[in-house]
Amino acid sequence: MSQGQPLSPASKLLAGVELGGTKCVCILGTGPEDVRAQERLPTGEREETLRQIEAVLERWRAQFGPVRALGIASFGPVDLKPGSPTYGFITSTSKLHWRNTDVAPRLGRKLGVPVRIDTDVNGAALAEGRWGAGQGLDDYAYVTVGTGIGVGSIVRGRPIFGMNHTELGHIRVARKPGDTFPGVCPFHGDCIEGLASGPAIEARAGKPASQLPPDHPAWDFVAHGLGQLMHTMVLTTAPQRILLGGGVMSAQMHLFQRIRDELKRSLNRYVEGTELENGLGQYLVPPGLRTMSGPLGALALAADAELAVAVQQAPVASAATR
Numbered sequence: 546m547s548q549g550q551p552l553s554p555a556s557k558l559l560a561g562v563e564l565g566g567t568k569c570v571c572i573l574g575t576g577p578e579d580v581r582a583q584e585r586l587p588t589g590e591r592e593e594t595l596r597q598i599e600a601v602l603e604r605w606r607a608q609f610g611p612v613r614a615l616g617i618a619s620f621g622p623v624d625l626k627p628g629s630p631t632y633g634f635i636t637s638t639s640k641l642h643w644r645n646t647d648v649a650p651r652l653g654r655k656l657g658v659p660v661r662i663d664t665d666v667n668g669a670a671l672a673e674g675r676w677g678a679g680q681g682l683d684d685y686a687y688v689t690v691g692t693g694i695g696v697g698s699i700v701r702g703r704p705i706f707g708m709n710h711t712e713l714g715h716i717r718v719a720r721k722p723g724d725t726f727p728g729v730c731p732f733h734g735d736c737i738e739g740l741a742s743g744p745a746i747e748a749r750a751g752k753p754a755s756q757l758p759p760d761h762p763a764w765d766f767v768a769h770g771l772g773q774l775m776h777t778m779v780l781t782t783a784p785q786r787i788l789l790g791g792g793v794m795s796a797q798m799h800l801f802q803r804i805r806d807e808l809k810r811s812l813n814r815y816v817e818g819t820e821l822e823n824g825l826g827q828y829l830v831p832p833g834l835r836t837m838s839g840p841l842g843a844l845a846l847a848a849d850a851e852l853a854v855a856v857q858q859a860p861v862a863s864a865a866t867r
Contacts, residue, residue: 553579559851560605560612560656561843562598563665564619564648566640566692569594571601572840573609575848577676581609583840591643599655606656614854615660616846617649618668618839620693625663625710633662639693639731661850665689667704668842669790669832670697675845677833678788686784687832689791689839690771694738698782705782714738718773724766741770743793754792759799767793768800772807775829779812785820790832798831805829 553575563570569588574580582605586597624631633649653660670687673679687697694714698705705711715736728739729748739745746754750763794800805825820828832838
């Protein structure tokens with residue numbers, strides 16, 4: 546909510562939806578200092594969940610007035626290819642009843658405003674760059690460890706995009722010696738999400754991650770796997786900083802030092818850089834926005850949607866004045 550800063554007029558309001566694997570968060574405002582409303586909903590059956598989201602957005606429109614744009618930060622995979630007939634659809638997700646779901650076009654039509662969709666981790670990364678621990682950096686990454694594992698990689702100020710968005714949560718990693726756990730990913734078994742996500746930890750240990758003490762042996766395997774993920778990121782996109790968020794990380798802060806140690810051991814002094822040499826305590830860090838990275842990521846995407854429209858209209862407006 547507002548923390549003492551002047552509130553923006555209602556005519557400037559933006560709406561966002563963070564659509565996660567277990568919950569979704571609807572948010573209304575302009576940024577971290579100006580959040581007018583926020584509502585959490587369980588991510589259940591797709592039609593019922595989308596109807597509930599639409600009902601929240603309609604109620605806010607009646608209460609606060611129309612918004613200027615909508616941002617959606619969604620679990621994936623998501624079709625982000627411009628011009629694709631299924632742009633804005635959730636595609637081959639492990640949540641089978643959400644496959645091939647029209648999300649962005651449907652919600653955009655409902656509100657009648659510009660809409661931008663991206664992955665939940667890309668959204669969170671963009672929010673961290675705008676308002677959080679990624680400020681001032683052109684190259685950084687946001688990693689979430691929770692129901693799944695995802696990575697939002699920002700290179701030269703923008704999320705990586707090629708034939709589609711990246712899915713680093715599903716890379717194969719070198720297994721810790723003696724680790725025979727088969728993994729829980731329905732696509733790959735022992736990819737990093739299959740080895741170290743919340744459901745993987747519960748399947749491995751027989752208890753939810755939140756109930757495990759710091760000295761539980763399962764954390765050795767989790768930290769090793771996440772250290773391997775960090776190793777891959779350092780050697781590919783070479784981020785200036787890596788932000789580690791999500792439910793598992795926020796509840797188990799001891800993991801930060803374990804992962805730093807695993808990364809240092811794995812790199813074995815191969816990579817040189819002031820970011821690494823100055824201490825991994827400033828390199829692998831919690832997100833600056835804490836648990837608000839995701840919801841604010843949706844607002845950051847809404848702001849980008851509004852800006853894109855303004856840029857498109859600028860030449861028209863300029864020509865009309867000549």
